[in-house]
Amino acid sequence: MTNMTFAGLGIGEQLVTKLGDYGIVEPSPVQAECIPAALAGKDILAQSQTGTGKTLAYLLPLLQTIQPEQKTLQGLVMAPTQELAMQIHREAEKYGESLGIHVQALIGGASTKRQLERLKVHPQLVVGTPGRIREILALKKLKLHTVKTVVVDEVDQMFQLGGTADVEHILRGTLRERQLLFLSATINPEIRSLANREMKDPLEVGIDPDQRTSKSLEHLYFICDERDKIDTLRRIIRHYNSARTIVFINNTADIAEVEAKMNFVGLSAGALYGDADKTVRSVVLRRFREGKIHVLVASDVAARGLDIEDLSLVVNLDPPIDSEHYVHRVGRTGRMGRAGLAVSIITPKEQFIIRKFSRELGIEILPRSLYGGRVIEAGDEKSTEHRSGNRVFNGNGNRERNSSEDKKQAANGNKDARLSGRQGQGPKETTKSNTGRTSSSKPSMPTSARKKDSDKDRKNKGAPKWLKEKRNKE
Incomplete structure (x- = not known):
C-alpha cells in the first residue's frame, strides 16, 4: 500500500483530478483491493467495516467503465435505505459529471411521476432502493437488458430490512453476463448463499475482518x-x-x-x-x-x-x-x-x-x-x-x-409538592355530611386511562404535525 495511487490502480486522469479536488489522493485498503478487480470485470464479495471508503471502491471503476456516448442504462446501484441511496447518488453525480455521465435516482418516498419523467433522458447509471426500482420495472418504464454492472451496497442491512426478495427479483431481470458486486460490513451465511447463487467465481475481499469497528x-x-x-x-x-x-x-x-x-x-x-x-x-x-x-x-x-x-x-x-x-x-x-x-x-x-x-x-x-x-x-x-x-x-x-444538598433538595421537593397540590386543586363539589362539615367529591378517571392519556401526550410532545395526526388515528 506504500505510495499507492488511484492512477496506479487504473483510474483515469479525469477521475484522479476530481478526487484531488476533494483532497482524496491515496486509496484506502478496500479501494486498493476492489478497484483493480472491478476494472477487470470480476464479481466481488467485499467485506469491510463502515467508514473505510467502500462507496468509491465500486463507484470509481463503475463510472470509468460506463460509455457516456451510449444513451442506455449501463450501471445499477441498490442500497437498503433512502438516505444511503441519496448519498450514493450525490457521489455518483459529483464524479460522473466531468465524464458526461447522467445519473438518475429511483428512491422510495419521492414522486414516482417525476422519476418517470427524468428516465426519459436515458440515464447511464441508476441509483435507488430495491422497492422503488421493482415498482418502476413493473410499470415497464425501466429495462435492465443493457446493464453491465450491478452493485448491492450494505447487503447485510438489505437482509435485515427485508429487501432481499426485491433484490433477487431485480437480478433475475438482468443478463447473466453482467458483473455483480456485493459490499457489506458483515458477511453472514445468507449473504454468502445469495452470492453463490448469483455470482461467477467471486473474488472475496476482506479488510481486517476481525476489526469490525474503526481503529480511530x-x-x-x-x-x-x-x-x-x-x-x-x-x-x-x-x-x-x-x-x-x-x-x-x-x-x-x-x-x-x-x-x-x-x-x-x-x-x-x-x-x-x-x-x-x-x-x-x-x-x-x-x-x-x-x-x-x-x-x-x-x-x-x-x-x-x-x-x-x-x-x-x-x-x-x-x-x-x-x-x-x-x-x-x-x-x-x-x-x-x-x-x-x-x-x-x-x-x-x-x-x-x-x-x-x-x-x-x-x-x-x-x-x-x-x-x-x-x-x-x-x-x-x-x-x-x-x-x-x-x-x-x-x-x-x-x-x-452531600448532606447539605440533600437537605436543600428535600426542602425544595416538599415545597414543590405543596405548591403542586394547591395548583392541582380545581373547582370542587361540596356536600354536607351529617356532622355539618363540608367534604369534597370529585369524579376520578381510572388509573389505567390516566396513564394511557399521559403516555400519549408525552409521546406527542414535540412531534411533527404529520406524526401527531398519524398517532391520533391509531
Whole structure:
C-alpha cells in the first residue's frame, strides 16, 4: 500500500483530478483491493467495516467503465435505505459529471411521476432502493437488458430490512453476463448463499475482518438510572461540544420526546423518522449537515448508512439490540481514519450488554463518570466528592449528594409538592355530611386511562404535525 495511487490502480486522469479536488489522493485498503478487480470485470464479495471508503471502491471503476456516448442504462446501484441511496447518488453525480455521465435516482418516498419523467433522458447509471426500482420495472418504464454492472451496497442491512426478495427479483431481470458486486460490513451465511447463487467465481475481499469497528474510534459508556438518562445525555453533549451529534434510540415512539427535551435544554435538535416521507427526511438531513441542527435523534432504520462529515460523536441512549447494530451505529463516526467517539448511556442492569459487545467485537469499551462538569474514570468520584456539592453519577449508576444538598433538595421537593397540590386543586363539589362539615367529591378517571392519556401526550410532545395526526388515528 506504500505510495499507492488511484492512477496506479487504473483510474483515469479525469477521475484522479476530481478526487484531488476533494483532497482524496491515496486509496484506502478496500479501494486498493476492489478497484483493480472491478476494472477487470470480476464479481466481488467485499467485506469491510463502515467508514473505510467502500462507496468509491465500486463507484470509481463503475463510472470509468460506463460509455457516456451510449444513451442506455449501463450501471445499477441498490442500497437498503433512502438516505444511503441519496448519498450514493450525490457521489455518483459529483464524479460522473466531468465524464458526461447522467445519473438518475429511483428512491422510495419521492414522486414516482417525476422519476418517470427524468428516465426519459436515458440515464447511464441508476441509483435507488430495491422497492422503488421493482415498482418502476413493473410499470415497464425501466429495462435492465443493457446493464453491465450491478452493485448491492450494505447487503447485510438489505437482509435485515427485508429487501432481499426485491433484490433477487431485480437480478433475475438482468443478463447473466453482467458483473455483480456485493459490499457489506458483515458477511453472514445468507449473504454468502445469495452470492453463490448469483455470482461467477467471486473474488472475496476482506479488510481486517476481525476489526469490525474503526481503529480511530474510542468507545465509552456511562451508567445512570433510567430517569437520569436525558440529563446525562445533555451533560455529555455539552462536555464534548461536538459540532454534530447523532443520538440513537430503539423505540421510534420516543423520538419526539427526546427531541423536545433536547430543544428544551437549549440543544438544537431534529428528528429522523423512518416512516417520514423523503422530503421531510431530506430537509432534516440537510439542516444537520449545514449545522443548523446540532443533535440528530434517530432510530436504527432511519439512520442506516448515513455519512455525515465532521461527525465526531455518536451516543446510544438505548443500547443496540446486538453487536451488528452497534457496529453500524458507531460506524457513523471515525470514518476514513478520522477520530471519533462512541458513547453508550446504560442502566446498571444493562452492563452485561456492553460486556457482550466488547467480547464479541474484540474492542475495549471503557467506563466513565460525570462529575462537576468533567468526565472522569469510573471509580474516581470518591476521591474528589468532598470538593463540591455537584451531583455525581457513580460507577453503580446511583446519584450521590452531600448532606447539605440533600437537605436543600428535600426542602425544595416538599415545597414543590405543596405548591403542586394547591395548583392541582380545581373547582370542587361540596356536600354536607351529617356532622355539618363540608367534604369534597370529585369524579376520578381510572388509573389505567390516566396513564394511557399521559403516555400519549408525552409521546406527542414535540412531534411533527404529520406524526401527531398519524398517532391520533391509531
